[in-house]
Amino acid sequence: MHSARRIRFVALNGSERAGGNTADVLDYCSQLLAARDADLDVIEVSTLDITPCGPCGDCLTRTTPCVVDDGVAGAVERMTAADGIIFAAPVHGFGTAGLMQAFIERAGVGHLRFRRPLTNKVGGVIVVGRRYSHTEVYSHLVLNVLLNRMIMVGSGFPAIVYGDRPGEARHDDEGLDMVSRTVDRMLDLAELLAEHRRLTGAEVLAPRDDTEWSSRLSVPGGRPGLTIPATAGARR
Template identity: 60%
Template sequence: MQKRMRFVAVNGSERPDGNTREVLAHAAELLAGHGIDLEVINLGELKLSGCGPCGDCNSRCEPCAVTGDDVPAVVDRMALADGIIWAAPVHGFGPATTMQAFIERAGVGYLRFQRPLTNKVGGVVVIGRRYSHTEVYNQLVANVLLNRMIMVGSGFPAILYGNHRGEALADTEGVEMLDRMLHRMVAMARLLAEHRELTGRDALATEYANERDDRWFARRYATVGQA
């Protein structure tokens, strides 16, 4: 018997009660109908340190030495999930600064060493007034793929237009795209779980999940300057 599935949504908005949170509340209700729990992590309520000035991120093979914020705990919670949703509003023609800071800090500091999100089902939803939605969406999709997650096509991107609170959920076409994405994420997560239960292994290869298993980066940078 399969365990109850759990998705994690990372809310990249710094606002405590805006459109992004409302959209994720809608997502939680839809997923609950599938018997899936959605944990929403609101980055605006957490302590996020900026990346430090050390500059050795491409040569070391251990997690970041910067400590004292909530990023490691968020990474741990994502690592236990079956699906991950990146959710961010558009601010200043890019993703909200909290989302950008988290992607940099989590990715460089932790995710790149073990790739713990490998083969989890990934999804992206973007909310904003009327500009740069696709640019932000494409950036977050690239990050999903960088972390070896699995995205399923669901038609048009889950992009919702709205400015003031409540307007995003009034975008009926955007909500439909979000719903399609969620339904297909659920189907894919269940398919992958069934495969693991039947075979005892992941459906997709995991041997390249961690590009630093063999200290490739350490060997590469050890030769710099020797030529």
């Protein structure tokens, strides 16, 4: 009998600090997944060559991915090949760490919006920080998960982990419990989606080839009017 392939997640570590609290929490996630025969591929955003967006401005009109040759395209390929994505970032300056924001902008504007290749992948968010603005950063990352048409998985309370100095996050038992719940629920859903795909050869949620970006480009002046797809009334 054909055995199902291992579920594989990708985690984005949006911290500039190697071996910091965010890395510790993702190592914890890796152990959780390994215990259930799943894999975690951690993308250390700090090691990527990320070229800042320049003055060309053609991303406002182009319909193909950015031609700038840096590390973002390869990271997007790893995300696209995964069953689920974990967005993990620390709080810096009362907001999302600048490195993570730079990656989100370059990946989103330069690569993801044309086809939304992360559509229907399982998504989760983890935020690590000292004490303040965790929920604001969590909400920001959740919006990016939803923007990419992923299936957002929660844990009850958000997966927010408190920690300032290196190693402190490991002692936030309640935060790590929320991380465990998030990862377990992500894996449960990913396994369910994979089993449905194996048995039926189809996706549970039918992906759409068009995106909000392609719809915008199809309208003169880039301002879409209200259009209702022919399939809109098919389900009640």
